[in-house]
Amino acid sequence: MILELVVCFHHAVLGDDQGITDTIARLRDLTDSGDYAYYTDIAAFMADRPALLRSARWIEDESTVRGWCRHLVLARRSALES
Template sequence: MATRSPGRSASSARCCRPVTSWFACIGPRVWRFTADDIRCWADVLRAEICTAGLLAPEALLDLALAFHHAVRDDVPGYAATAALLGQRAGGDYAYYADIAAFMTNRPALLRSARWIEDESTVPGRCRHLVLARRSALES
């Protein structure tokens, strides 16, 4: 069954498995997803979120995908996700685009938030999360 969410191409919005089969993945295999599995899982979640008409979970899904692409050093995947986050630049979740940029050690284009800590601490922490996860996956 193919699902399509707004703003996504048909090829990136294809779903590899029916929704019900995703629940079977929760168990010992959950940390062994391939890149295609992650994209399909995200497409299923995005379709359900869009159907429900919720904005916050979709923004959080995009941030989680940005983290995934940053850890995997998947530049095209990150660019696509960053574009989705950039579409929210004027909304309540605009700072997610800043966090995603920090995770990949890129400068935030908008600087949509004032952070409680100094300007260098937050990007460093975001980048550290990515590097720590990458290191854990390599070992």
């Protein structure tokens, strides 16, 4: 499962919408039991998409977590462009 989350990060950095969609679908299938379901939220946050499951209660508010996840993607994208 963690590998799929990393793959989603990769697709988000590259701006690969189809790759993101496919990876989130695989994550959703892998976490169908409820274990690690928050990975799908994190993947959606990284891709700047709405979280479909809202599977977790975050310590911070959701917008803070979303911003943190998105910042990772944008920082990596910026580093690759340099």
